Amino acid sequence: MFNLILFGPPGSGKGTQSEKLIAKYHLKHLSTGDLLRSEIAAKTALGLEAKQFMDKGSLVPDHVVIGMINDALDKNTDVAGFLFDGFPRTAVQAEELDKLLNEKNTCIDIMLALEVSEDELIKRLIKRGETSGRSDDTNEQIIIARIAEYHKKTASVADHYQKEKKVMMIKGEGSVEEIFNALCEKIDFIRKQNNC
Ligand code: B4P
Numbered sequence: 001m002f003n004l005i006l007f008g009p010p011g012s013g014k015g016t017q018s019e020k021l022i023a024k025y026h027l028k029h030l031s032t033g034d035l036l037r038s039e040i041a042a043k044t045a046l047g048l049e050a051k052q053f054m055d056k057g058s059l060v061p062d063h064v065v066i067g068m069i070n071d072a073l074d075k076n077t078d079v080a081g082f083l084f085d086g087f088p089r090t091a092v093q094a095e096e097l098d099k100l101l102n103e104k105n106t107c108i109d110i111m112l113a114l115e116v117s118e119d120e121l122i123k124r125l126i127k128r129g130e131t132s133g134r135s136d137d138t139n140e141q142i143i144i145a146r147i148a149e150y151h152k153k154t155a156s157v158a159d160h161y162q163k164e165k166k167v168m169m170i171k172g173e174g175s176v177e178e179i180f181n182a183l184c185e186k187i188d189f190i191r192k193q194n195n196c
């Protein structure tokens with residue numbers, strides 16, 4: 001199995017690059033943002049709870065997202081590996097993910113962290129808000145709150161994986177293709193090294 005975390009602030013291109021990476025490496029894509037948005041669209045109790053947090057630019061409580069990831073791991077036993085997109089976003093989520101993968105005799109191989117300046121993040125999310133219909137992209141104050149939440153609770157998640165020397169930084173500005181090629185180069189290197 002090969003398990004990868006695509007990491008970075010809101011709007012850094014995690015969703016964009018994930019689509020291309022899963023096509024190339026045949027990994028199962030687990031995006032907590034997408035899972036939460038499907039729950040909201042289906043008007044489930046979980047979705048209604050999550051919406052209140054997402055609309056403010058806050059993170060959804062840990063137990064909600066960890067439960068979703070646990071279900072998704074149990075449902076996908078026969079896969080080449082997982083691409084985690086937007087998860088883990090807190091230290092608690094990172095610890096729980098390690099435990100869940102450990103129970104399945106696997107672990108995270110690499111965290112690839114996209115680096116993008118704050119001005120560029122805000123520009124991208126405002127632009128996406130013009131067409132995405134996502135309520136968390138349409139208001140600049142909410143976008144700024146999401147970036148602040150990232151610095152407060154999420155950025156330090158990289159330290160958790162850095163202790164095991166599993167973090168590689170990638171410049172997240174440039175064309176989608178340039179960034180994709182840089183990500184593939186790192187993935188190919190690690191897969192060769194880890195023999196997977
Ligand atoms: P997510 O759905 O994870 O989304 P995101 O952080 O907004 O964006 P991403 O980085 O995927 O950006 P994208 O590629 O689309 O989170 C949404 C919310 O869900 C969170 O705020 C939180 O409330 C909740 N949530 C999710 N996971 C959670 C968790 N684990 N715990 C708690 N809460 C959680 O790119 C953005 C835009 O940039 C796109 O329009 C794209 O076209 C553009 N773009 C991409 N690459 C570009 C490039 N190279 N150049 C120019 N533009 C580019």
